[in-house]
Amino acid sequence: MRVRVRYFASVREVIGLSEEEISVPTGFTIGSLIERLKDAHEPLRHIRNLLVAVNGEFVDMEHGLGEGDVVALFPPVSGG
Amino acid sequence: MIVITREDFSVDEVLARFRTGEMGALVTFTGVVRNSSRGREVDRIEIQVYEEMAGRQLEAIREEALERFGVEEVTVIHRHGSLKVSENIMMIAVGAAHRAEAFEACRYVIDEIKKRVPIWKKEITPEGDFWVEGEP
Numbered sequence: 001m002r003v004r005v006r007y008f009a010s011v012r013e014v015i016g017l018s019e020e021e022i023s024v025p026t027g028f029t030i031g032s033l034i035e036r037l038k039d040a041h042e043p044l045r046h047i048r049n050l051l052v053a054v055n056g057e058f059v060d061m062e063h064g065l066g067e068g069d070v071v072a073l074f075p076p077v078s079g080g
Numbered sequence: 081m082i083v084i085t086r087e088d089f090s091v092d093e094v095l096a097r098f099r100t101g102e103m104g105a106l107v108t109f110t111g112v113v114r115n116s117s118r119g120r121e122v123d124r125i126e127i128q129v130y131e132e133m134a135g136r137q138l139e140a141i142r143e144e145a146l147e148r149f150g151v152e153e154v155t156v157i158h159r160h161g162s163l164k165v166s167e168n169i170m171m172i173a174v175g176a177a178h179r180a181e182a183f184e185a186c187r188y189v190i191d192e193i194k195k196r197v198p199i200w201k202k203e204i205t206p207e208g209d210f211w212v213e214g215e216p
Contacts (some may be wrong), residue, residue: 006130008130008198009200009202010213012199051131053130053198056133056136056137057133057136072130074130074198075200075211076213077195077198077200077214078199078200078211078214079127079170079198080127080132080158080169080190080191080194080202080210
Protein backbone atom coordinates (compact mmCIF):
# COMPACT_ATOMS: atom_id res chain seq x y z
CA MET A 1 0.00 0.00 0.00
CA ARG A 2 1.04 3.60 -0.46
CA VAL A 3 1.35 6.34 2.13
CA ARG A 4 2.17 10.01 1.67
CA VAL A 5 4.89 11.44 3.91
CA ARG A 6 5.05 15.19 4.53
CA TYR A 7 7.93 17.06 6.17
CA PHE A 8 7.76 20.44 7.88
CA ALA A 9 9.99 23.24 9.19
CA SER A 10 13.59 22.25 10.04
CA VAL A 11 12.92 18.61 9.08
CA ARG A 12 11.94 19.73 5.57
CA GLU A 13 15.11 21.80 5.29
CA VAL A 14 17.59 19.18 6.48
CA ILE A 15 16.31 16.50 4.14
CA GLY A 16 15.53 18.89 1.27
CA LEU A 17 12.10 17.46 0.52
CA SER A 18 8.58 18.59 1.41
CA GLU A 19 6.80 15.34 0.68
CA GLU A 20 7.03 11.94 -0.98
CA GLU A 21 5.02 8.78 -1.58
CA ILE A 22 6.27 5.51 -0.10
CA SER A 23 5.13 1.92 -0.67
CA VAL A 24 4.95 -0.16 2.49
CA PRO A 25 3.57 -3.61 3.36
CA THR A 26 0.03 -3.80 4.74
CA GLY A 27 -0.01 -3.35 8.52
CA PHE A 28 3.40 -1.63 8.60
CA THR A 29 3.80 0.40 11.79
CA ILE A 30 4.78 4.05 11.92
CA GLY A 31 7.90 3.01 13.84
CA SER A 32 9.00 0.75 10.98
CA LEU A 33 8.25 3.47 8.44
CA ILE A 34 10.41 5.94 10.35
CA GLU A 35 13.32 3.47 10.42
CA ARG A 36 12.97 3.11 6.65
CA LEU A 37 12.86 6.89 6.19
CA LYS A 38 15.99 7.26 8.34
CA ASP A 39 17.77 4.83 6.01
CA ALA A 40 16.67 6.87 2.99
CA HIS A 41 17.39 10.27 4.56
CA GLU A 42 20.45 10.06 6.80
CA PRO A 43 20.00 13.55 8.37
CA LEU A 44 16.74 12.32 9.94
CA ARG A 45 18.88 10.26 12.33
CA HIS A 46 20.31 13.43 13.85
CA ILE A 47 17.01 15.14 14.60
CA ARG A 48 16.12 15.10 18.26
CA ASN A 49 12.48 15.10 19.33
CA LEU A 50 10.96 14.22 15.98
CA LEU A 51 7.17 14.42 16.23
CA VAL A 52 4.91 12.20 14.14
CA ALA A 53 1.30 12.56 13.07
CA VAL A 54 -0.91 10.36 10.92
CA ASN A 55 -3.88 11.99 9.19
CA GLY A 56 -3.50 15.03 11.43
CA GLU A 57 -3.35 13.22 14.80
CA PHE A 58 -0.32 12.49 16.97
CA VAL A 59 0.37 8.75 17.14
CA ASP A 60 2.75 6.40 18.94
CA MET A 61 5.33 4.21 17.23
CA GLU A 62 3.08 1.11 17.31
CA HIS A 63 0.38 2.79 15.23
CA GLY A 64 -0.51 0.67 12.16
CA LEU A 65 -0.59 2.40 8.79
CA GLY A 66 -3.42 2.17 6.26
CA GLU A 67 -3.66 2.74 2.51
CA GLY A 68 -3.48 6.41 1.62
CA ASP A 69 -2.51 7.60 5.11
CA VAL A 70 -0.82 10.98 5.33
CA VAL A 71 2.17 10.81 7.67
CA ALA A 72 3.79 14.05 8.88
CA LEU A 73 7.24 14.40 10.47
CA PHE A 74 8.19 17.63 12.17
CA PRO A 75 10.10 19.22 15.07
CA PRO A 76 8.47 20.45 18.32
CA VAL A 77 6.03 23.21 17.44
CA SER A 78 6.65 26.92 18.04
CA GLY A 79 3.44 28.73 17.13
CA GLY A 80 1.57 31.20 19.26
CA MET B 81 -14.15 30.54 15.22
CA ILE B 82 -10.77 29.26 14.06
CA VAL B 83 -8.90 31.12 11.31
CA ILE B 84 -5.49 30.37 9.80
CA THR B 85 -4.57 33.14 7.40
CA ARG B 86 -1.82 35.25 5.84
CA GLU B 87 -3.91 38.37 6.41
CA ASP B 88 -3.64 40.71 9.37
CA PHE B 89 -6.58 41.14 11.74
CA SER B 90 -8.04 43.85 13.95
CA VAL B 91 -8.67 42.86 17.56
CA ASP B 92 -11.40 45.51 17.76
CA GLU B 93 -13.19 44.16 14.69
CA VAL B 94 -13.00 40.60 16.00
CA LEU B 95 -14.44 41.65 19.36
CA ALA B 96 -17.20 43.68 17.72
CA ARG B 97 -18.46 40.56 15.91
CA PHE B 98 -17.76 38.25 18.83
CA ARG B 99 -19.49 39.84 21.82
CA THR B 100 -22.95 38.76 22.97
CA GLY B 101 -25.23 39.84 25.78
CA GLU B 102 -24.25 36.80 27.87
CA MET B 103 -20.63 37.96 28.14
CA GLY B 104 -19.51 40.05 31.08
CA ALA B 105 -15.81 39.49 30.35
CA LEU B 106 -13.79 39.54 27.14
CA VAL B 107 -10.17 38.43 27.47
CA THR B 108 -7.83 38.68 24.51
CA PHE B 109 -4.24 37.63 23.97
CA THR B 110 -2.28 38.99 21.00
CA GLY B 111 1.07 37.55 20.04
CA VAL B 112 3.36 39.93 18.10
CA VAL B 113 6.80 39.75 16.48
CA ARG B 114 9.54 40.86 18.88
CA ASN B 115 12.75 42.52 17.66
CA SER B 116 15.05 40.19 19.60
CA SER B 117 15.23 36.56 20.58
CA ARG B 118 17.75 34.58 22.61
CA GLY B 119 20.23 37.46 22.48
CA ARG B 120 19.92 38.02 18.73
CA GLU B 121 18.38 40.88 16.82
CA VAL B 122 15.38 39.72 14.74
CA ASP B 123 14.56 41.41 11.39
CA ARG B 124 11.36 39.44 10.71
CA ILE B 125 9.94 35.97 11.13
CA GLU B 126 8.53 33.39 8.77
CA ILE B 127 5.75 31.15 9.97
CA GLN B 128 5.09 27.77 8.45
CA VAL B 129 1.91 25.85 9.19
CA TYR B 130 0.66 22.33 8.53
CA GLU B 131 -2.72 23.79 7.79
CA GLU B 132 -5.01 20.74 7.81
CA MET B 133 -3.66 19.45 11.12
CA ALA B 134 -3.35 22.88 12.73
CA GLY B 135 -7.00 23.61 11.97
CA ARG B 136 -8.11 20.34 13.55
CA GLN B 137 -5.92 20.81 16.61
CA LEU B 138 -7.15 24.36 17.11
CA GLU B 139 -10.78 23.21 16.81
CA ALA B 140 -10.11 20.52 19.42
CA ILE B 141 -8.46 23.02 21.82
CA ARG B 142 -11.37 25.42 21.33
CA GLU B 143 -13.87 22.68 22.18
CA GLU B 144 -11.85 21.69 25.26
CA ALA B 145 -11.75 25.28 26.48
CA LEU B 146 -15.51 25.74 25.98
CA GLU B 147 -16.24 22.54 27.88
CA ARG B 148 -13.68 22.81 30.72
CA PHE B 149 -14.18 26.44 31.63
CA GLY B 150 -17.81 26.90 30.63
CA VAL B 151 -17.03 30.02 28.59
CA GLU B 152 -19.40 31.38 25.96
CA GLU B 153 -17.09 31.62 22.95
CA VAL B 154 -13.46 31.16 21.90
CA THR B 155 -11.89 32.50 18.72
CA VAL B 156 -8.32 31.87 17.55
CA ILE B 157 -6.71 33.60 14.57
CA HIS B 158 -3.17 32.55 13.62
CA ARG B 159 -1.18 34.05 10.78
CA HIS B 160 1.49 32.47 8.60
CA GLY B 161 3.95 33.75 6.01
CA SER B 162 6.50 36.53 6.44
CA LEU B 163 5.88 38.94 9.35
CA LYS B 164 7.79 42.08 10.31
CA VAL B 165 8.69 43.26 13.82
CA SER B 166 5.61 44.46 15.74
CA GLU B 167 3.18 42.74 13.35
CA ASN B 168 0.43 40.56 14.79
CA ILE B 169 1.17 36.83 14.84
CA MET B 170 -1.98 35.52 16.43
CA MET B 171 -4.86 36.35 18.73
CA ILE B 172 -7.14 34.52 21.11
CA ALA B 173 -10.45 35.97 22.25
CA VAL B 174 -12.49 34.41 25.04
CA GLY B 175 -15.93 35.64 26.01
CA ALA B 176 -17.42 34.49 29.30
CA ALA B 177 -19.95 35.52 31.92
CA HIS B 178 -17.15 36.33 34.40
CA ARG B 179 -13.45 37.18 34.28
CA ALA B 180 -12.01 34.20 36.15
CA GLU B 181 -13.05 31.58 33.59
CA ALA B 182 -12.22 33.92 30.71
CA PHE B 183 -8.60 34.35 31.91
CA GLU B 184 -8.22 30.65 32.65
CA ALA B 185 -9.58 29.58 29.26
CA CYS B 186 -7.35 32.05 27.41
CA ARG B 187 -4.29 30.78 29.28
CA TYR B 188 -5.27 27.20 28.53
CA VAL B 189 -5.65 27.90 24.80
CA ILE B 190 -2.24 29.60 24.39
CA ASP B 191 -0.48 26.92 26.45
CA GLU B 192 -2.02 24.12 24.36
CA ILE B 193 -1.21 25.91 21.09
CA LYS B 194 2.44 26.01 22.15
CA LYS B 195 2.39 22.26 22.83
CA ARG B 196 0.50 20.68 19.98
CA VAL B 197 -0.52 22.88 17.06
CA PRO B 198 1.82 22.28 14.10
CA ILE B 199 3.02 25.82 13.44
CA TRP B 200 6.69 26.85 13.39
CA LYS B 201 8.53 30.16 13.50
CA LYS B 202 11.77 30.91 11.74
CA GLU B 203 13.67 33.98 12.86
CA ILE B 204 15.40 35.95 10.13
CA THR B 205 18.35 37.71 11.77
CA PRO B 206 21.55 39.50 10.69
CA GLU B 207 23.42 36.37 11.90
CA GLY B 208 21.36 33.96 9.78
CA ASP B 209 18.02 32.19 9.84
CA PHE B 210 17.03 30.07 12.82
CA TRP B 211 14.04 27.80 13.35
CA VAL B 212 12.46 28.15 16.74
CA GLU B 213 11.64 24.84 18.34
CA GLY B 214 9.34 24.51 21.31
CA GLU B 215 9.54 22.04 24.16
CA PRO B 216 8.70 18.52 22.94
